[in-house]
Amino acid sequence: MGRFVVRRLLWLIPVILVVSGITFILMHSAPGGPWDRDLSARQVDPNTQRLLNEYYGLDKPLWRQFVAYIIGDYNKDGSFKCGLVCGNLGPSYRQRGLTIQQILFMPPEGKNFFYSRFGYSIRLGVYAMLFAVILGVPAGIISALKQNTWADYISLFIVTIGISVPNFVIAIFLIIIFASWLHVVSIVPRSWDQVDVWILPAIILGFGTMARTARLTRASMLEVMRMDYVRTARAKGMAERLVIFRHMLKNSLIPVVTMLGPSLAALVTGSFIIETMFGFPGMGRAYVTAIGQRDYSMIMGTTLIYAVLVALANLSVDLTYVLLDPRIRLD
Amino acid sequence: MRSKLFAVAALLIVASMVLAACQPAAAPAPETIVQTVVVEGEVKEVVVTATPAPEAAKPAVLRINLGTYPDTIDPQKSSFVNEIAHLKLMYEGLTRLDGDLNTIPAAAEKWEYNADATEITFTMRPGLTYSDGTLLNAKRFEYSILRNIDPATAGEYAAITDDIKGAIEWRTADVANLSEEELATLKAGVMVQALDDAGQPCTDYEQTTCNTLKIGLAQPAPYFHVVMGLWVTFPAKEELIAEGGDIWWNASKFHVGNGPFVLQNLEPFVRAYFVPNAAYWRGAATYDIEYRYITDGAVSFEAYKNNEFDIVPLGAEDLATVQNDAVLSKEAQIYPGSCTFALMFHQLKEPFTDQKVREAFSYALDRETWVKDVLKGLGSSTLTWIPKGFPGYDAEENRWGFDPEAAKKAIAESSYGSVDKLPEITATFGDTPRNRVRWEWMVAKWKEVLGVDVKLNPVESTTFTGLTKDIKTAPQMFILGWCADYPDPQNWLSVYWKTGAFGERIGYSNPELDALLAQADSTIDPEARMKLYADAQRLLTDGAPVAFMWNNVNSYLVKPWVKGIIQTPQDSGWVGDNDPLTITIDTTMVP
Numbered sequence: 001m002g003r004f005v006v007r008r009l010l011w012l013i014p015v016i017l018v019v020s021g022i023t024f025i026l027m028h029s030a031p032g033g034p035w036d037r038d039l040s041a042r043q044v045d046p047n048t049q050r051l052l053n054e055y056y057g058l059d060k061p062l063w064r065q066f067v068a069y070i071i072g073d074y075n076k077d078g079s080f081k082c083g084l085v086c087g088n089l090g091p092s093y094r095q096r097g098l099t100i101q102q103i104l105f106m107p108p109e110g111k112n113f114f115y116s117r118f119g120y121s122i123r124l125g126v127y128a129m130l131f132a133v134i135l136g137v138p139a140g141i142i143s144a145l146k147q148n149t150w151a152d153y154i155s156l157f158i159v160t161i162g163i164s165v166p167n168f169v170i171a172i173f174l175i176i177i178f179a180s181w182l183h184v185v186s187i188v189p190r191s192w193d194q195v196d197v198w199i200l201p202a203i204i205l206g207f208g209t210m211a212r213t214a215r216l217t218r219a220s221m222l223e224v225m226r227m228d229y230v231r232t233a234r235a236k237g238m239a240e241r242l243v244i245f246r247h248m249l250k251n252s253l254i255p256v257v258t259m260l261g262p263s264l265a266a267l268v269t270g271s272f273i274i275e276t277m278f279g280f281p282g283m284g285r286a287y288v289t290a291i292g293q294r295d296y297s298m299i300m301g302t303t304l305i306y307a308v309l310v311a312l313a314n315l316s317v318d319l320t321y322v323l324l325d326p327r328i329r330l331d
Numbered sequence: 332m333r334s335k336l337f338a339v340a341a342l343l344i345v346a347s348m349v350l351a352a353c354q355p356a357a358a359p360a361p362e363t364i365v366q367t368v369v370v371e372g373e374v375k376e377v378v379v380t381a382t383p384a385p386e387a388a389k390p391a392v393l394r395i396n397l398g399t400y401p402d403t404i405d406p407q408k409s410s411f412v413n414e415i416a417h418l419k420l421m422y423e424g425l426t427r428l429d430g431d432l433n434t435i436p437a438a439a440e441k442w443e444y445n446a447d448a449t450e451i452t453f454t455m456r457p458g459l460t461y462s463d464g465t466l467l468n469a470k471r472f473e474y475s476i477l478r479n480i481d482p483a484t485a486g487e488y489a490a491i492t493d494d495i496k497g498a499i500e501w502r503t504a505d506v507a508n509l510s511e512e513e514l515a516t517l518k519a520g521v522m523v524q525a526l527d528d529a530g531q532p533c534t535d536y537e538q539t540t541c542n543t544l545k546i547g548l549a550q551p552a553p554y555f556h557v558v559m560g561l562w563v564t565f566p567a568k569e570e571l572i573a574e575g576g577d578i579w580w581n582a583s584k585f586h587v588g589n590g591p592f593v594l595q596n597l598e599p600f601v602r603a604y605f606v607p608n609a610a611y612w613r614g615a616a617t618y619d620i621e622y623r624y625i626t627d628g629a630v631s632f633e634a635y636k637n638n639e640f641d642i643v644p645l646g647a648e649d650l651a652t653v654q655n656d657a658v659l660s661k662e663a664q665i666y667p668g669s670c671t672f673a674l675m676f677h678q679l680k681e682p683f684t685d686q687k688v689r690e691a692f693s694y695a696l697d698r699e700t701w702v703k704d705v706l707k708g709l710g711s712s713t714l715t716w717i718p719k720g721f722p723g724y725d726a727e728e729n730r731w732g733f734d735p736e737a738a739k740k741a742i743a744e745s746s747y748g749s750v751d752k753l754p755e756i757t758a759t760f761g762d763t764p765r766n767r768v769r770w771e772w773m774v775a776k777w778k779e780v781l782g783v784d785v786k787l788n789p790v791e792s793t794t795f796t797g798l799t800k801d802i803k804t805a806p807q808m809f810i811l812g813w814c815a816d817y818p819d820p821q822n823w824l825s826v827y828w829k830t831g832a833f834g835e836r837i838g839y840s841n842p843e844l845d846a847l848l849a850q851a852d853s854t855i856d857p858e859a860r861m862k863l864y865a866d867a868q869r870l871l872t873d874g875a876p877v878a879f880m881w882n883n884v885n886s887y888l889v890k891p892w893v894k895g896i897i898q899t900p901q902d903s904g905w906v907g908d909n910d911p912l913t914i915t916i917d918t919t920m921v922p
Contacts (some may be wrong), residue, residue, distance in 0.1 A: 037410065037796070042816060042833075043493070047502065048489055048490065051506065067357055075779065077881060094403075095403060097576070097577030097578040097579075100576075109582055109583065110573060115598075158643055179634075186634075188623055188639045188640065192601065277630045
């Protein structure tokens with residue numbers, strides 16, 4: 001197992017290189033640059049653009065900019081500025097003075113890490129995931145056990161909504177119902193320190209994952225229910241509860257876990273729509289805004305973080321297989 | 332086993348969240364207290380019923396949804412409206428605008444130009460201090476203006492002070508290839524100097540006699556006092572910038588300013604909280620300000636209706652709802668803005684090399700219907716460049732307005748003779764649902780009036796911006812606007828239409844206009860100067876280089892308890908932010 005983990009972690013290096021290379025080519029292929037301004041306003045003076053390009057190294061050939069980002073480059077004063085290999089994600093071109101690490105990982109004045117953009121996204125992602133799993137898995141189990149009953153139909157109805165209705169539509173509906181009509185929560189949280197303000201964003205963010213989890217759990221359970229070993233367990237007089245949880249659920253969770261891994265990575269890296277609607281200070285909004293602003297380092301940084309998280313999530317999925325099914329050998 | 336524990340723990344967390352959410356707010360209840368008291372030497376126990384104190388009066392807070400969180404809040408590096416909205420609360424320039432867009436004294440008590448307007452001398456207001464009580468003298472403004480010009484700052488609006496003698500030379504210096512001595516010489520050549528009462532250069536920021544700021548101008552610039560009210564001159568403290576480093580602007584403790592408010596707390600992307608500056612020379616405001624950053628218009632609108640905001644921008648998508656609502660319609664504030672939008676014709680790309688074709692396309696545009704049907708009333712049609720409400724507005728201009736017959740005639744008189752001989756015409760725009768609607772309407776109108784087919788070329792928004800910046804890549808036809816930096820015709824005409832300025836992106840260059848504008852820019856007599864600008868604007872319109880189309884409007888929803896707002900076209904960020912001191916909040920009305 002140890003060798004497997006090390007090998008998979010080493011594979012991260014070429015993955016990061018390929019992802020960063022593709023991202024770099026794509027973002028530099030798009031016209032425009034970080035100094036472009038709203039067309040109805042004064043544009044940045046060409047000389048200032050030249051100075052900024054020189055300062056940030058954007059005047060160098062593209063291949064050198066890429067090498068500088070990955071490995072590093074020499075500053076004008078002759079000192080070496082290390083790049084990604086030293087964990088440096090580069091400077092933001094729009095939030096002048098801030099590095100990408102500071103934007104994503106630095107908390108505001110007097111707060112801890114969980115108040116950084118990454119911290120906020122992780123918290124919301126975990127809450128959304130908890131919601132998805134805690135509701136999705138039981139809903140799937142009940143649906144399968146009570147197939148073609150009202151419980152199954154209700155569950156399927158909610159699941160279908162979760163899969164087919166975009167989350168911004170669900171979001172505005174829930175906002176109107178719970179905030180505008182019932183006044184249970186406020187639309188604009190006065191503070192993210194309150195627990196209740198997380199409920200709506202977490203539910204909306206996790207709704208799609210919950211629906212997919214329920215659907216997959218149901219399908220997987222239905223398949224497992226007809227297996228010989230389940231019939232055998234029942235035949236030898238095992239309690240139904242044990243049959244469900246020990247034999248059926250455990251075996252049916254493998255495809256669910258496969259899906260949940262990347263979902264967790266997606267949830268903790270934030271959602272542009274949810275963050276925009278709730279004024280949530282997470283990573284998703286930073287990522288999408290950076291693309292529009294051509295904030296190259298920010299695009300690269302967030303893409304790489306996302307890539308690493310997906311890779312780690314997949315690794316953890318592989319490790320979870322072993323726990324769920326002892327027949328699986330990773331080495 | 333572990334997974335069971337995990338599931339139980341997770342359930343508990345969610346249950347606690349739900350319970351916390353459903354917990355009703357505890358109402359203050361009478362409390363029974365048993366006290367021991369001594370009455371004339373005798374010990375007695377009495378029961379006292381303590382009635383809770385009435386709820387404290389609601390604090391006056393103006394809650395504003397500003398939309399996008401700023402990229403930077405550094406006076407010398409900022410350029411966007413939302414950034415300026417923060418800076419204007421915390422800092423103040425030498426001059427400021429009144430409600431009628433007249434430039435009036437602010438940190439400077441007065442100013443005067445020399446005879447040929449090549450030098451302007453500001454006299455500081457006596458007794459000025461920062462919010463922390465420290466002295467604000469002319470040396471502070473010398474620093475901020477020089478910092479704006481400094482190539483090391485590379486401020487995005489740095490060029491706006493290029494009228495200062497020596498500013499361009501230093502700002503555009505080849506920093507990489509010049510020695511420190513050469514750069515120091517260039518800096519010394521910038522004619523900005525803080526002087527003490529004896530006329531000697533000031534020595535430091537503690538010098539109480541440092542009351543004069545003298546600025547030499549590269550050419551006569553009788554409008555320069557207006558520029559000195561812009562955010563790029565705001566006097567952030569040098570020592571705090573040094574202490575905070577490159578990211579000083581990201582922490583409230585480094586924003587010690589001289590404006591009407593003090594930034595008490597800044598939580599990036601969540602909120603900024605401002606309290607009144609007790610040391611502000613015009614007196615302290617009576618309320619706090621809270622900025623929030625909700626970019627989704629639908630959510631912002633719901634939050635406003637839910638009394639969670641006092642001021643929000645009113646988007647076109649909510650206009651009909653507001654107009655049909657008895658309460659909301661009274662709370663809408665819609666008034667002229669500071670931008671003019673025009674249909675740009677590339678003067679060097681056929682068929683718009685021919686003035687008659689440009690005239691035809693302009694004649695074919697029914698601007699009134701455009702404003703009513705497409706902009707849903709959020710705008711006003713125009714046939715000229717400087718908008719209504721700004722000095723230099725030409726109410727008489729009526730050329731190239733909607734006239735289908737004149738449009739057809741112009742095509743017939745063009746070098747092409749008829750529409751079927753026109754080369755392919757493509758309209759390029761940033762691909763948004765709003766722009767698609769706009770262009771589809773326009774193309775339909777041209778088809779209807781002229782019988783011409785115009786192809787649509789939607790491109791990604793930033794790509795569109797990139798294309799329009801260069802004369803070579805600028806599209807054949809596109810919509811572009813200009814919003815005033817400051818209310819002077821020089822900013823509308825010279826800054827935009829002189830050869831080499833922004834208008835060059837469509838290949839516009841008119842030596843006659845250049846000469847007239849140069850003359851207007853340096854004319855000291857205000858009346859004569861305005862007359863020259865009026866002539867210049869007419870001359871610009873003569874050639875129909877573009878089709879002026881509409882002026883924007885500022886539109887906000889404002890709660891009835893927010894009183895005393897003075898609207899100006901130059902409001903940046905929210906209605907009334909030009910002078911927040913006129914605003915009061917009637918807390919008795921706040922639900």
